[in-house]
Amino acid sequence: MTSQRRSFKLRGRLEMLALFGGSALLVFAGIAIALQFVKPAPPRQITMATGNPEGAYYHYAKRYQAILARDGIELELIETQGSVDNLELMLKPEGEVDLALIQGGVADQAQRAKLSGLGSLFYEPVWMLARSGSSPRPLNTLQGARIGIGPEDSGTRFLMQRILAANGISAENADLVVESAETSGQRLANGDLDLLFLVGSPDSPMLAKLVESQQIELQDLGRAGAYARRYDWLTMLELPEGTLDLKRNRPSEDLQMIAATANLVARDDFHPALVALVLSAAAEVHGRQHLLADVDSFPTAANSDFPLNSDAARFYKSGPPLLQRWLPFWVANWIDRIKVMLVPLLALLLPLSKVLPPAYRWRIRQRILHWYKDLKSIDLELDDQPLDAKRLRRLRKAMDSIERDVAHVDVPLGYADQLYQLRLHIALLQKKLDRLTQALEGIE
Structure with a gap:
């Protein structure tokens, strides 16, 4: 050439x-230029404040952990004393935990405003346990009684102190025992306590142990409708005879109960892409028919004690994002993140x-x-x-x-x-x- x-x-x-x-x-x-507006990728590890290993919170959190692992998300579980402890961890500015299970009614208005609600997951009834054969006593007649109200930072203690105080019962006129449900259950079976209150799901391993005991029986709290009217974070439920155990017929009669709801709570900076994934896991765990709820009753935006997260609101309205329904999570998230680039590129x-x-x-x-x-x-x-x-x-x-x-x-x-x-x-x-x-x- x-x-x-x-x-x-x-x-x-x-x-x-x-x-x-x-x-x-x-x-x-x-x-x-478009890359400046691309959302950061979601973290592969998140933490969740649960409760003690014998409680329903921890039991459910273990199931979330297994479900999220299928999509490559590692859920680290933080054992705590309960809802009050969980709330304190969530409010720490260092951000020690990303998610927590918190009982309805535990947070005050100022605390609720600092966090983001992902919905309520299940009912947590107040279980009133007494020595087998003892006569039921209305709460306003418990002066002088020895009453187990749960461990120090638990939702049980927080709720029962409010309920008992409304009935004129306090540490000044009754023996309010603050200790673990396991210890209180042993003391109740031995006759060292008159009553034990436990707030939690029927799936709680601890409740199952207590109900199986021949020395302990469930009793009707009484005036459940009145409590539900006075406290908007409580719901009145009916537990038919034999629901917990048909063979032993537990409870031995129909019970009217009051129940708070367990709230799934996130920090305000929780990655939005993970909201639908976490709620899908919650739906897989709690969406089935339950002793206290019909199928698909939970999770729900109703009865949420915290301001509802905007991404959670979209989930309850429309379900998971379209891409997440058909594609693996990380592929769907990558497409969702880069779609912001499509507009300037097409332009x-x-x-x-x-x-x-x-x-x-x-x-x-x-x-x-x-x-x-x-x-x-x-x-x-x-x-x-x-x-x-x-x-x-x-x-x-x-x-x-x-x-x-x-x-x-x-x-x-x-x-x-x-x-x-x-x-x-x-x-x-x-x-x-x-x-x-x-x-x-x-x-x-």
Whole structure:
């Protein structure tokens, strides 16, 4: 390949580079700007404050842990004393935990405003347990009684102190024992306590142990409707006879109960992409029919004690995001994150798709058409009579130069017909020049 041909090829490539390179730079600039608005990826590890290993909170959290692990999310469980302890951990500015299970009614208004609710998960009834064969006592007659009200930072203690105080019962006129449900259960069975209150799900392993004991029975709290009316975070429920254990007939009679709801709570900075994933896990665990709830009653936005997270509200209205229904979580999340780039990219690519093809065609045709200016100039000069030998030699030299240059022009196959037409026109003009030269030589 001659240096001249290489020069023509290089020039053509530079033209294309200028055309497409500028467009590519524009697209990359758009991508760089759009990347500033791409959401960060969700963390692969999150922490959750649960409760003690014998409680329902921990029992359910273990199931969430297994479900989330299927999507590559590691859920670290933090054992605590209960709801009050969980609330304190959630409110710490250091952000020790991302999620927590908190009993309804535990947080005050100022505390609720600092956290984000993902909904309520299940009912937590107040279970009133007494020595088998003992006569039920209304709560406002428990002066002097020995009453187990749960461990120090538990939701049971918090709720029962409020309920008992409303009935005129306090540490001043009764023995309110603050200790674990396991210890209190043993003391109740041994006759060292008169009553034990436990707040929790019927699925609680600790409740199951207490109900199985021959020395302990469930009793009706009494006036359940009144408590539900006075406290908006309580619900009145009915537990039919034998619901917990048909063989042993536990409870031995229909019970009217009051129940708080367990709230799934997140920090305000909890990654929004994980909200639907966590709630899907909660739905898998709590969506089935339950002793105290119908199928698909939970999780729910109803009875939530905390301001509902906006992503949780969308989940309850429309279900999981469309992409998460059909794709693995991390693939769906990646697509969701980069979709913010589509708008600026489309804004660039759509005009470019209309501009680049015509511009490309124009640049290719220009390699051919710009020679016609010189050819036309020579043709007009050939028609300008009279002609002399010197003038014809100059025009011959110009034509030879054009012919050599055009021989090195390189165009795509689709434009070859136009290139051959140019060469044909050059040949025709060369013949015209030959005729005029011969005619002049004949005259001389």
